[in-house]
Amino acid sequence: MAELLHRLGTFAARRAWVVIAAWTLILAVTVGGFLVGFKGLSSSFDIPGTASGDVIAQLEEELPDFSGASGTIVFSTEDGASLSDEQRREIAALVESALDLPDVADVIDPFATSQELSDRRQQVEDGRAQIAAGREQAEGGRQQLDAARQELEAGQAQLDAARAQLQAAPEPQRSAGLAALDPQQARLDAGKAELDAREQQVRDGLAALDASEAELERGAELLSYADGIRVVSDDGSTAIVNVSFTEPRLELAQESKDAVIEHFEGTPIDGVEVGISTDISQGIPEILGVGEAIGVAIAAIVLVVVLGSVLAAAFPIVTALVGVAIGAMATLSFSGVIQMASVTPFLGVMLGLAVGIDYALFIVYRHRRQLLQGADVVESIGLANGTAGTAVVFAGTTVIVALLALNITGIPFLGLMGTAGAISVAIAVLIAVSLIPAFLGLAKGRVLSRRARERAVRAADSADTSRSRVRPMSGLRAVVTVVVSIVALLVIAIPALSMRLGLPDGGSEAEDSTAYRAYTITEREFGQGVNGPLLVTADLPEGLDDIQVQEAQLEVARVLAAQDDVVAVAPVAVSDDSRLAAFQVVPAEGPSSESTERLVRDLRALPPVDGDITLGVAGQAAINIDISEGLADILPLYLTVVVGLSFLIMVMVFRSLLVPLVATGGFVLSLFATYGAVTAIFQWGWFGPLLGIHQTGPILSFLPVILVGILFGLAMDYQLFLATGMREAFVHGSPARLAVAQGFRAGRTVVIAAAIIMIAVFGGFVTSEAVIIKSFGLGLAVGVLLDAFVVRMLLMPAVMHLLGRSAWWLPRWLDRVIPNVDVEGAALERRHPAHH
Known part of the structure; x- marks a missing residue:
């Protein structure tokens, strides 16, 4: 290894422009690959085979409308007053036009939804009033029927008495009298039959009222569990627009998110501020910013102090930046083939900058020390590359092994991050042992200042005494x-x-970001849990009719609502075959809280409802738990x-x-x-x-x-x-x-x-x-x-x-x-x- 690196170093020193041209060509190829192959990054994370992943897969198959990504747009008045009619109309217009955006499946008008919920509550009250009126009417009919029956019974008694008297009369008179009573008996019998029929109608009506009342009360109970779910705040100052997408969270294109952001933020409404939840607004952060530039500047100062030359200090900075550019663009070139999380290139950039500068420093420092001892420039470069360069190769190998080992986790985005970082470190090593010797070869003795040479002469005179002063x-x-x-x-x-x-x-985003604004406004006006609702699925038995499905939904809702830290439960959908029901559950606190994590675990630990209805849990808090446990x-x-x-x-x-x-x-x-x-x-x-x-x-x-x-x-x-x-x-x-x-x-x-x-x-x-x-x-x-x-x-x-x-x-x-x-x-x- 050392001999090979020595040869590489001396070759690069003597053929510097050849090596520089080769790396320039590599950089150009990676730039071309990036321009052609870069297709965007994902801001989402997932682990395959998790409990929440299984729930989402089931939704994709049976309730596809609820399997796509979703997010919220929060509109709130700047002065805290209620939204005016004009502001509401403008928001509703934005909602309606958003349906044409790419990958958008549905956009829910909060005012229409709020009115619909209000209407449903009113329908419950109206239904109860109608049932009460129906019962009152049936009771009145029953009283009339009772009076009529009493009259018939009195008539029958009179007829029976007359018939008894005729029994004692002589035969001709008795027969004639009894014959005369038969029509009266027939009328009484007809009246009884009519009363019986009318009584049956009343009983049927009461049974129908009972059935309607039972259905109404089931619906009312289900509606009562959803009381905590609101899309317009109590004071009318804030409204939440729910946006759902056709594509799952991990497959949703960044362009589609950006289109939604532009649509709702690009048309400002006077007096209204807009916040967009992290599900939509969390984009791709800048790779390099002011802080990173300051870090590199500090590194440059350290290099100047240690190496004593601006020229020598520039080499590690330049080569590190070249290595970062090659590594990052080479990785991103495959984003069209492999789905990459937004943090994937950052690991490579961080490591590429850090180890790129360090590895180059080790070689330049060794070369500089040898020059100060009077070594030949080319031979010193080769020797520095063979000694310090060997240490660099082994040090880099250790880092690469550690990063590539992330692939054994079985977590795709994590393995990809490790691979991207390993590529950047490998490039940093290759550049350190080839491009650095080329630069040193061009610089010749200029990496040393005259003052450094003078200090070296003085140090050589006292070398023996300084070595003797080293004590354990x-x-x-x-x-x-x-x-x-x-x-x-x-x-x-x-x-x-x-x-x-x-x-x-969203609470951890920058304070001036739209995501933080959406999170804090939602928490203030609607409660913490609205920022992280859970999606619970229930596998229903086969062969249920509509009434049995509603009863099963009610049983599940009762169980869910009975859990600690549950604020609201709302049934949101049932599959066409009535085998899968979905519920939205609003926890008491946000998705990252301990209580919400505990709630997810409790829900997953529940036994089947009624013995045969199994539950599944998805949502941000559930995904957090699955990823954390998997890791x-x-x-x-x-x-x-x-x-x-x-x-x-x-x-x-x-x-x-x-x-x-x-x-x-x-x-x-x-x-x-x-x-x-x-x-x-x-x-x-x-x-x-x-x-x-x-x-x-x-x-x-x-x-x-x-x-x-x-x-x-x-x-x-x-x-x-x-x-x-x-x-x-x-x-x-x-x-x-x-x-x-x-x-x-x-x-x-x-x-x-x-x-x-x-x-x-x-x-x-x-x-x-x-x-x-x-x-x-x-x-x-x-x-x-x-x-x-x-x-x-x-x-x-x-x-x-x-x-x-x-x-x-x-x-x-x-x-x-x-x-x-x-x-x-x-x-x-x-x-x-x-x-x-």
Whole structure:
């Protein structure tokens, strides 16, 4: 490896323009690929095979009108007064014309809906009045029938008495008298039959009234559960327009969302402010902004201080930007083939900038140091590429392995993010070992100032005495350093014990954003839960008629409404075959709250309603839970794979078992301390206003997994550059504890500079308005800060000192098996001395 990189470095130094032209061509090809292949990004996240995903798939099949994406437009008067008739007409006109927008399935007029709900409530009251009137009328008819029956019974009694008297009369008179009574009996019998028929009519009418009343009361009870669902506020100042799309959330084109935003915001209504929910307005954040530029500027200042030359400092910046451009555009070129989340390119940009600058710094720093010792320019470039470049390749490999391992999670958007980041890191490595030597070859000796050369001469005169002043730390200092470092990291990690995972909602958006406006107005006027309603499905038994379907809906609604933290329940649809019913459930709090998460779990744990109606739960809170649980389940496996593979790489590099163990243990401490710091800031609200965080909430669900991969890779970078210097000193004959001090002194400047650069670059992303990007930037910046300065600069040297010679122990059988990669480049230096 070292020899190959040496040859590459000397070739690039001698044929600089060829290498520069090659990278320029690669950049041009990726630009062309981007212009042709970029088809947009998605602002949604999903994990296949989850409970909420299964519910959405069922809706797509049986109730497709409810399976598409949806969002809300909030109209509110600026002065808090009721919406005027003119304002209502303008809103209604916008609603009607929005039906023609691309991918829009339906737009609900809030005023028509509110009036419809009011009419239905009035219909219930009218129905009750009609039934009461019908009962009163039936009761009056029944009384009349009772009076008529009494008259008939009296007539029958008289007829029976006459018939009895005739029985005692002589025969001719009796027969004639009885014959005369027969017509009267016939009239009485006819009257009784008519009364019986009229009584049956009354009974039938009362039965119909009972049935109508039962149906009316079922409808009224269902309607009562939906009382908490409103689309026009009580004071009339605010109205919510619901927009549903034909395409599912993950497949909805950004252009369709933008068209809705433009439609409702592009036609302002006098005196009315508009807010658009995150489901629609959450777009693609800017990749680079002012904060990122400031981060790069800080990195440039650090480079000038460390390298002592503006020209030398410019090389890492330029090559990093070239690498970021190639990596980001190469990734985005495939967006038309593979669905990409909006955060996909950011990981590559963050890492591309940070490691691109750092890796170039390592090589330029080594080359500059050799020039100061009098080395030939071309030979120094080759040697720097073969030594520092080998370390760069192995450090980059560790990061790439960690990022590619995200694919084992089985979560498509996460695996794609890891792949995109790995591509950017790979490009940064390739550029560092090819384009940097080309630039150095063109610069020749101009990377050194005259003042730097003069300082080098003075330093060479006192080199022996300076080397003799290096002393190993005392045992007491080492023990104190270990204890203080570990305790400090554990204290910082304490908040991680209460870490909650989720996805950001509108309340975490920028305070001047339309999404935040929609979220806060909705919460104020309609309640927190309206910002995150749940969609509950019920699998109904086969063969139900309309009445049985309504009764089943009522049973389900009763169960749902009886749950804690449920504000309202509304049946929204039944499939054509009456096998699937859908309900909207409004929780008491927002989608990221603990109570809503608990409600989702409780609903999913319910037994089948009436023994045969099973429930399913979807909605933002349910999706949050599914994604968080899915990520939590794969985190141990991912951590095992990443740490295992990287441990093998470090064993091969350091030819030791204890050094990789120390490195890994230190990483675990810094990782949990990073989790604690992120939890304290984003969930507890510490330093929130200072960092532009105005609302606390759960930690981004996939942030812990991402931090594992990236921070482990970056931690091993610093471990590599410090520990290889220690091993080099040890191999060259220094006592183990002295070698620790010598290696640390040799590598501390470049590692400190590299860490500051990474912190500055990652910290630049904290200024992003997107909470996802902000949490990424802050997590990575804090992680590098803790790992580089506490673990690598304090804890690791102290532990290595305490281990002494045993730190480099390796079983003989393993020593024979693993290849010797010679990251220090000792063999290369013997074959290619930098100066003669």
